[in-house]
Amino acid sequence: MSAGWRRFVSHRLAVVGLALIALLILLAAFASQVAPRDPIRQDLPSALAPPSREFPLGADEFGRCILSRILYGARLSLVVGVLATAVGAVTGILLGLLAGYFPRLDAPVMRAMEVLLAFPSILLAIAIVAALGPSLVNVMIAVGLRSIPSFARLTRSMVLSLKELEFVQGVHALGAGHGRVLFRHILPNSVSPLLVFSSMQVATSILLAAILSFLGLGVQPPTPEWGKMVSDGRAYLLDAPHVSLFPGIAIFLTVMGFNCLGDGLRDALDPRMRARVSE
Amino acid sequence: MGGYVLRRLWQTIPVLFGVSLLAFAVMHVVPGDPVRLIAGPDAPESVVERIRFELGLDRPLHEQYWSFLSRALRGDLGRSLRSRAPVADEILARFPATLELTTASMVIAVIVGVPLGLIAAVRRATWVDYVAMTTSLSTLSMPVFWLAIVAIWLFSLQLGWLPVSGRGGPLWQWDGLRHMALPAATLATTSIAITSRLTRSGMLDVLGREYVTTARAKGLPPVSVVTKHALKNALIPVVTVVGLQYGFLLGGAVVTETIFAWPGVGRLAMSAILQRDYPVVQGCVLLVAVLFVMVNLLVDLLYGWLDPRIRYE
Numbered sequence: 056m057s058a059g060w061r062r063f064v065s066h067r068l069a070v071v072g073l074a075l076i077a078l079l080i081l082l083a084a085f086a087s088q089v090a091p092r093d094p095i096r097q098d099l100p101s102a103l104a105p106p107s108r109e110f111p112l113g114a115d116e117f118g119r120c121i122l123s124r125i126l127y128g129a130r131l132s133l134v135v136g137v138l139a140t141a142v143g144a145v146t147g148i149l150l151g152l153l154a155g156y157f158p159r160l161d162a163p164v165m166r167a168m169e170v171l172l173a174f175p176s177i178l179l180a181i182a183i184v185a186a187l188g189p190s191l192v193n194v195m196i197a198v199g200l201r202s203i204p205s206f207a208r209l210t211r212s213m214v215l216s217l218k219e220l221e222f223v224q225g226v227h228a229l230g231a232g233h234g235r236v237l238f239r240h241i242l243p244n245s246v247s248p249l250l251v252f253s254s255m256q257v258a259t260s261i262l263l264a265a266i267l268s269f270l271g272l273g274v275q276p277p278t279p280e281w282g283k284m285v286s287d288g289r290a291y292l293l294d295a296p297h298v299s300l301f302p303g304i305a306i307f308l309t310v311m312g313f314n315c316l317g318d319g320l321r322d323a324l325d326p327r328m329r330a331r332v333s334e
Numbered sequence: 335m336g337g338y339v340l341r342r343l344w345q346t347i348p349v350l351f352g353v354s355l356l357a358f359a360v361m362h363v364v365p366g367d368p369v370r371l372i373a374g375p376d377a378p379e380s381v382v383e384r385i386r387f388e389l390g391l392d393r394p395l396h397e398q399y400w401s402f403l404s405r406a407l408r409g410d411l412g413r414s415l416r417s418r419a420p421v422a423d424e425i426l427a428r429f430p431a432t433l434e435l436t437t438a439s440m441v442i443a444v445i446v447g448v449p450l451g452l453i454a455a456v457r458r459a460t461w462v463d464y465v466a467m468t469t470s471l472s473t474l475s476m477p478v479f480w481l482a483i484v485a486i487w488l489f490s491l492q493l494g495w496l497p498v499s500g501r502g503g504p505l506w507q508w509d510g511l512r513h514m515a516l517p518a519a520t521l522a523t524t525s526i527a528i529t530s531r532l533t534r535s536g537m538l539d540v541l542g543r544e545y546v547t548t549a550r551a552k553g554l555p556p557v558s559v560v561t562k563h564a565l566k567n568a569l570i571p572v573v574t575v576v577g578l579q580y581g582f583l584l585g586g587a588v589v590t591e592t593i594f595a596w597p598g599v600g601r602l603a604m605s606a607i608l609q610r611d612y613p614v615v616q617g618c619v620l621l622v623a624v625l626f627v628m629v630n631l632l633v634d635l636l637y638g639w640l641d642p643r644i645r646y647e
Contacts, residue, residue: 170349173622173623173626174353174356175603175623177589178604178622181607182361182607186361266479269479270588270592285479285480288483292491293491299483299484303476303477310476311471318471
């Protein structure tokens with residue numbers, strides 16, 4: 056067993072996080088087998104029914120089973136969280152590599168990143184989705200765009216320190232091209248911090264996507280989406296608080312899972328952080 | 335230090351220029367016609383074209399941007415497409431509400447978060463530490479909109495202690511405080527979590543330093559060692575993050591303001607985006623960017639007070 060894995064499994068919260076995410080992925084993958092009912096089928100006589108054997112987490116205003124909608128909604132939240140982070144990661148890492156490696160590109164790329172950072176992220180996401188129209192793809196673009204500057208800055212800072220190291224200079228001396236140095240030598244040595252940052256970004260992306268749906272700018276009804284479910288339940292807070300309560304708990308547990316995983320990965324993969332944080 | 339401030343201000347010009355260009359581009363290049371929204375779906379084409387001409391939206395994009403930029407530099411942010419009121423007036427009318435909410439939430443975050451992180455660090459690896467840090471990680475993972483709804487359900491609908499939404503009178507009146515309590519506390523939760531985690535990790539770093547050991551060896555009371563010698567040096571990352579958060583939130587806490595019907599800049603920006611009220615969106619975004627840059631600069635200057643070894647060159 057490697058030292059990194061041992062450090063990871065000794066971090067209790069990290070193991071909890073990994074277990075939560077694994078469970079969520081399983082439930083999302085087998086939602087059609089696990090869900091007690093069709094998540095879209097309306098059953099108006101059961102509208103706002105409290106939790107019972109028939110509806111384990113109650114029913115919403117259209118009599119739809121909240122548990123089933125949460126299980127199907129998990130697919131959407133995971134897909135949005137992971138793909139939006141991937142959009143931000145691929146673009147940001149590429150820009151960071153270029154800015155850190157080629158001094159001429161540094162200033163223009165990083166100034167552009169500063170502009171994106173100074174732009175209020177929620178307003179930018181709302182503006183993009185409001186402009187392009189509410190859809191799953193547009194939410195992913197809006198959420199992914201927000202994380203580009205952070206990935207670019209992190210990658211650039213690592214490239215700046217790595218490119219001065221002897222092994223990189225050596226590869227250069229042996230005649231390797233810029234592409235080979237960047238993608239075969241510098242990038243693989245930057246994977247650990249990027250992996251840690253990505254897992255935390257998935258959590259942030261899921262939260263931001265839920266905010267957009269809550270504001271009515273995400274996936275449109277009747278597709279089950281956690282943020283929208285919380286929003287729809289607001290009108291029935293007095294009589295049926297469970298309509299908002301349970302989807303919110305689902306978002307919380309998912310985000311918590313990725314945050315714990317990120318904390319654990321950081322402690323396991325980054326010895327400097329470990330020394331400081333886990334004391 | 336004056337030279338440093340001037341240089342920093344000079345460096346912000348391209349960033350602010352970029353932000354204004356991005357705000358302009360996002361709202362203009364994409365599909366959707368604000369004139370149709372104003373005129374209504376059944377308005378005849380002649381009326382639509384007349385409104386477009388009056389608003390200057392028939393001119394080429396670069397002319398519209400130049401006109402916006404040159405007026406903005408003179409403090410004129412144009413007029414709202416919907417209300418026809420000056421954008422600067424609309425923003426200024428709502429800014430006090432946002433300032434009040436953001437300041438209250440940041441005060442709560444510092445008052446709760448710093449002691450929480452400090453206690454967690456001093457009581458490292460005890461149940462106090464575990465509870466404090468698990469609570470802060472949980473709070474970080476909670477969607478603010480959901481927390482707001484749960485708070486409304488509990489404190490307003492069930493217990494009836496606090497109003498559901500809106501802004502009351504001034505803060506020094508009981509009614510103003512009651513209206514402020516829920517939105518400010520909700521908005522503060524994320525900042526409390528971040529502040530306590532940073533304070534803890536900063537304190538752990540500082541508590542192991544030699545000068546702290548020396549202070550202890552001299553027989554100083556433990557409280558004095560922690561608060562006078564350690565805390566001040568552990569606060570730099572906390573000041574940075576609190577400052578940045580304050581800067582961002584001053585531009586409007588969109589979600590909190592929307593849920594609690596708080597009449598601030600965030601709600602104004604949100605409705606302006608949905609109504610494609612270009613001048614208001616651009617005005618709000620510029621305000622946020624300027625505040626963000628200014629707070630960043632203030633945070634940098636605070637470093638010198640916290641750590642006199644830091645010099646501005």
